[in-house]
Amino acid sequence: xxxxxxxxxxxxxxxxxxxxxxxxxxxxxxxxxxxxxxxxxxxxxxxxxxxxxxxxxxxxxxxxxxxxxxxxxxxxxxxxxxxxxxxxxxxxxxxxxxxxxxxxxxxxxxxxxxxxxxxxxxxxxxxxxxxxxxxxxxxxxxxxxxxxxxxxxxxxxxxxxxxxxxxxxxxxxxxxxxxxxxxxxxxxxxxxxxxxxxxxxxxxxxxxxxxxxxxxxxxxxxxxxxxxxxxxxx
Numbered sequence: 001x002x003x004x005x006x007x008x009x010x011x012x013x014x015x016x017x018x019x020x021x022x023x024x025x026x027x028x029x030x031x032x033x034x035x036x037x038x039x040x041x042x043x044x045x046x047x048x049x050x051x052x053x054x055x056x057x058x059x060x061x062x063x064x065x066x067x068x069x070x071x072x073x074x075x076x077x078x079x080x081x082x083x084x085x086x087x088x089x090x091x092x093x094x095x096x097x098x099x100x101x102x103x104x105x106x107x108x109x110x111x112x113x114x115x116x117x118x119x120x121x122x123x124x125x126x127x128x129x130x131x132x133x134x135x136x137x138x139x140x141x142x143x144x145x146x147x148x149x150x151x152x153x154x155x156x157x158x159x160x161x162x163x164x165x166x167x168x169x170x171x172x173x174x175x176x177x178x179x180x181x182x183x184x185x186x187x188x189x190x191x192x193x194x195x196x197x198x199x200x201x202x203x204x205x206x207x208x209x210x211x212x213x214x215x216x217x218x219x220x221x222x223x224x225x226x227x228x229x230x231x232x233x234x
Contacts, residue, residue, distance in 0.1 A: 001169065001231040001232065001233055001234070002231060002232055002233075002234045003153055003229055003230070003231050004150070004152060004153055004154075004159065004163070004168070004230050004231060004232050005124065005150045005151050005152040005153045005159075005229075005230045006150070006151050006153075006227060006228065006229055006230060007148065007149075007150060007151075007170055007171065007224060007225065007226050007227060007228045007229075007230060008125050008149045008150060008151040008226070009022065009141065009146075009148075009149040009226060010022070010023040010024070010025070010026050010033070010147065010148060010149075010224060010225075010226060011023065011033075011141075011142075011145070011146060011147055011148075011149070012026070012033045012034075012035055012036045012075075012147070013036055013037050013067075013145065014035055014036070014037070014038060014039060014067040014068065014069055014075075014080050015037075015039045015040065015041075015065075015067040015080060015082070015092065015107075016037050016039070016040040016041070016053060016055060017040075017041075017053075017054075017055040017056045017059075017062040017063065017186075018062055018063065018065045018066065018067040018082065019063055019064065019065060019066040019067065019142075019191070020142055020145065021066075021067070021068060021069075023226075024225065024226055025223060025224065025225040025226070026223070026224055026225075027221070027222070027223050028120070028170075028173040028175075028218055028221055028222060028223075028224050029218065029221045030119075030218050030221055031119050031218075032119030032120045032147060032218060033120070033147050034075040034076060035069055035072070035075025035076060035078065036119075036147065037110070038075075038076065038109065038110055039067070039080060039092060039107060039108070039109055039110065040053050040054075040055075040107070040108055040110065041053065041054040041055075041098065041101060041102075041105045041106065041107050041108070042054060042105060042106055042107070042108050043058065043102070043104075043105055044102075044103065044104025044105055044106075045104070054101060054102055054105045055186075056186045056189055057184070057185060057186065058102065059101055059102055060189045060194050060195060060196060061085065061194040061195075062101060062194070063142075063189060063191045063194050064085045064191075064193075064194040065082050065083070065084055065085065065097075065101075066082065066083040067080050067081075067082050067092065068080065068081055068082075068083070079091070079092065079093075080092040082097055084097070084100065085194070092107055093107055118178060118179075118215040118216060118217055119216075119217065119218060120147050120148065120175055120215065120216040120217070120218060121144075121145070121146045121147050121148070121181060121213060121214070121215055121216075122146060122147065122148040122149075122150060122160060122168075122175070122177070122213060122214050122215075122216060123141065123144050123146045123148075123149060123150075123160060123181070123212065123213030123214070124149070124150045124151070124152045124157065124158075124159055124160050124213075125141070125149060125150070125151045125152070126151075126152050126155055126156055126157040126158075126159065127157045127158055127159075127160065127212060127213065128140070128141045128143075128144060128149070129157070130157035130158070131157075131200065131203070131204060131208075131212055132200075134200075134203050134207065135198040135199065135200040135203055136198070137190070137197060137198045137200070140190075140191055140192070142191040143186075143187050143189070143190075143191060143200065144181075144183075144187060144212060144213055145186065146213060148170065148175075148224070150170075150230050158208070160177070160213060160214045161180060161211075161214065163177040163214065163232060164177050164178070164179060164180060164214060165177065166232050166233065167219060167232070167233060168216070168230060168231070168232050169230070169231045169232070170224045170228055170229075170230050171222060171223055171224040171225055171228035171229075172220075172222025172223045172224070173218065173220055173221060173222035173223070173224050174218070174219050174220035174222070175216040175217065175218055175219065176216055176217045176218075176219045177214050177215075177216045178214075178215055178216055178217055179214065179215055180209075180211035180212075180213070180214055180215075181211055181212060181213040181214055181215050182210055182211050183201060183204050183210055183211065183212050184201065185201050187200045187201050187204065187212070188200050188201050
């Protein structure tokens with residue numbers, strides 16, 4: 001095994017497109033980080049479409065709504081409370097919250113996480129820094145909405161691309177890195193202000209074939225903690 005870095009951060013997103021919840025540790029399961037993306041808002045009239053979700057694409061300010069599990073020790077059973085940009089606390093199922101987000105939208109609970117591709121997304125701190133510098137915006141990993149952020153041992157960007165096809169060990173868990181993460185317009189939105197402020201997607205398309213970070217599948221569930229070593233078989 002070769003050391004390739006350390007776990008820099010862990011993120012859970014209880015509600016698709018709302019702000020991330022930082023975690024010091026997570027019992028990563030076959031379905032990824034427990035409680036991740038277990039709720040989503042559905043666009044009115046789009047319930048039967050292939051992509052009915054009301055997200056940052058339609059409502060960039062969603063990323064300023066902070067969702068937290070009411071019972072973090074039981075993430076798959078927990079209800080959710082949301083802090084709005086106005087600092088109000090609302091139940092996720094409160095009609096007033098849906099009314100703020102968009103006309104006719106409604107919330108839906110999902111038995112499994114609602115992932116764009118695979119249950120775990122990973123990016124390195126060096127990749128985040130390099131891309132944000134390229135776009136001339138402050139470094140912020142939440143533009144990329146990862147579950148796992150790794151500080152690479154070499155300190156050079158895009159090292160995670162080299163891990164595709166390999167199994168990465170983080171703490172007690174093991175994740176097979178299946179493919180690069182193809183990006184969408186969400187990376188253009190500043191997670192602090194909730195407003196589009198950069199042409200980052202165009203730059204990623206020009207320099208990185210529209211990919212940043214990687215997607216993976218859990219092959220061994222286990223506890224992952226910030227600061228854990230990250231290793232890969234050579």
